[in-house]
Amino acid sequence: GPRCPKGTKLPPGPKGKPLVGNLLDIPPYHSWLKFREWADQYGPLFRLNIAGREHYVVSTEKIANDLLRERGTLYSSREQLPAAAQLLGDNLRPLLLPYNDVWRKGRRLMHHLTMSSAATSYQPTQILESTRLLYDLIRSPKDYETWFERYASGLIFRLGFGKTVETGEEEDVKRILNIVHTVERPLAPFKQELGKLHEEELSLFRQLQDDVRREMRDGKAPECWERTFLEKKDEYGLTDDEGAYVVGTLFEAGSGTTAAAMMSFLLAMVHYPEWQRKLQEEVDRVVGGDRMPDFEDMPSLPTVRAMVKETLRWRPVTAGGIPHQLVKDDVYDGMFLPAGTNVHANQWAIHRDPALYPDPDTFLPSRWLDPKYPTYREPLTTYPNLQNFSAFGFGRRICPGQTIAERSLNLLVARIAWACQISKARDGEGGRWMCRGFNVQPKWFPFELVARSEERKEMVRVAMKEGRWEDPLRGRK
Numbered sequence: 001g002p003r004c005p006k007g008t009k010l011p012p013g014p015k016g017k018p019l020v021g022n023l024l025d026i027p028p029y030h031s032w033l034k035f036r037e038w039a040d041q042y043g044p045l046f047r048l049n050i051a052g053r054e055h056y057v058v059s060t061e062k063i064a065n066d067l068l069r070e071r072g073t074l075y076s077s078r079e080q081l082p083a084a085a086q087l088l089g090d091n092l093r094p095l096l097l098p099y100n101d102v103w104r105k106g107r108r109l110m111h112h113l114t115m116s117s118a119a120t121s122y123q124p125t126q127i128l129e130s131t132r133l134l135y136d137l138i139r140s141p142k143d144y145e146t147w148f149e150r151y152a153s154g155l156i157f158r159l160g161f162g163k164t165v166e167t168g169e170e171e172d173v174k175r176i177l178n179i180v181h182t183v184e185r186p187l188a189p190f191k192q193e194l195g196k197l198h199e200e201e202l203s204l205f206r207q208l209q210d211d212v213r214r215e216m217r218d219g220k221a222p223e224c225w226e227r228t229f230l231e232k233k234d235e236y237g238l239t240d241d242e243g244a245y246v247v248g249t250l251f252e253a254g255s256g257t258t259a260a261a262m263m264s265f266l267l268a269m270v271h272y273p274e275w276q277r278k279l280q281e282e283v284d285r286v287v288g289g290d291r292m293p294d295f296e297d298m299p300s301l302p303t304v305r306a307m308v309k310e311t312l313r314w315r316p317v318t319a320g321g322i323p324h325q326l327v328k329d330d331v332y333d334g335m336f337l338p339a340g341t342n343v344h345a346n347q348w349a350i351h352r353d354p355a356l357y358p359d360p361d362t363f364l365p366s367r368w369l370d371p372k373y374p375t376y377r378e379p380l381t382t383y384p385n386l387q388n389f390s391a392f393g394f395g396r397r398i399c400p401g402q403t404i405a406e407r408s409l410n411l412l413v414a415r416i417a418w419a420c421q422i423s424k425a426r427d428g429e430g431g432r433w434m435c436r437g438f439n440v441q442p443k444w445f446p447f448e449l450v451a452r453s454e455e456r457k458e459m460v461r462v463a464m465k466e467g468r469w470e471d472p473l474r475g476r477k
């Protein structure tokens, strides 16, 4: 192990083997489950050595904030793995960039595109796509994975490029989703494959940018992120490819995550019918039966927001967190962290810390609604909310899409509660297992879903038709 400065020591951790260290003890998928076990054994900051590299795993929110947020200048880089980072994005992908100038400039652009004031202008698009989702979910519940993916990718395709996703079979959409799914595959693909993937990705991102550039020249480009970038390029000091990657990464990071969170919500509805009842009571009381829930209702819907937050606590989408790399030697609580250490804020363990979350394995939205729980906060018109929630990471790298994600999840949960009655499938438990990909997503599970009434079903249908009619992007290719 590394040599510690005087008066400091290395954190405890499982003993490794020569050369490979702990590599062989780490399962190839769902490693966060094993990391939680190790936290029980070795404490909230423990050390792994993976083939010569230092990996420290953090399992409480306090330590994660102390390091990744409070010491943000030190703990905001990403390890540059030759395969993943270089090949898969040629040092362009903001998610994997080190703490350098390109990242900083890209992050400024992302902030401009996703901050709360901008996000408000995206709400009509969320309304439009959520209505389509309800319509198809009621029509064909067993295809729920497709509908949630179409919602999430359709939203960002519109916002990013001013294009619509109708069927998911569009060439651009298929190409981009194919890239996302390959990147999310559990075992890193071979280098050669990664190189090819990057070429494909770059050519797609360039083409999407060219489309918008051409439309701008013809004076008919819709408002979208790509257009904003092209108009303000000089202000942000990014090259065309760097800008194309900022917008492309927002798509890649924002579609699978949002969809996975909704799948876990559906799972909670199946397994916790008493919470579906409470949710529907609240939505019916606040919204009534004559219209669908809208963004203006959110301050009056704390149970909706609690369901969303509890879903992300119970099934954190990025359960193992995205590791931050430390750029300079540091000491915390007498423990030495050498420069280059990868710090994993293990959400699976953080979200199951019994001091913060009593009865942690139970899906319990009350912890956000009832003063007897340590996570309760007033006023309930504002809390619970997802701002700075550990499910979105920490410090300077915190998810820039959290406001957009929060509004999507709140709206979809309120609208599904308003329109649908969900119950266990008669033939089987379902939903016990998680997919093996990068995101936490339940394996496909059967369930029953019907419209709560013929009137509500008809309102969804009419709203969808009107939405299509008024769609500003209708008929565009």
Ligand code: HEM
Pocket (backbone or CB within 6 Å): 094, 095, 096, 107, 110, 114, 156, 249, 250, 251, 253, 254, 255, 257, 258, 261, 317, 318, 321, 322, 323, 324, 391, 392, 393, 394, 395, 396, 397, 398, 399, 400, 401, 402, 404, 405
């Ligand atoms: C439920 C939905 C989502 C979850 C749970 C989630 C979670 C996360 C997490 C944990 C990180 C890493 C933070 C860290 O390093 O500490 C991250 C980064 C990121 N997210 Fe999200 N995210 C979600 C939705 C979105 C959306 C909708 C967008 C885009 C509109 C987005 C764009 C990004 C980007 C670009 C990064 C990289 C930031 C950087 O490295 O500087 N995410 N997200």
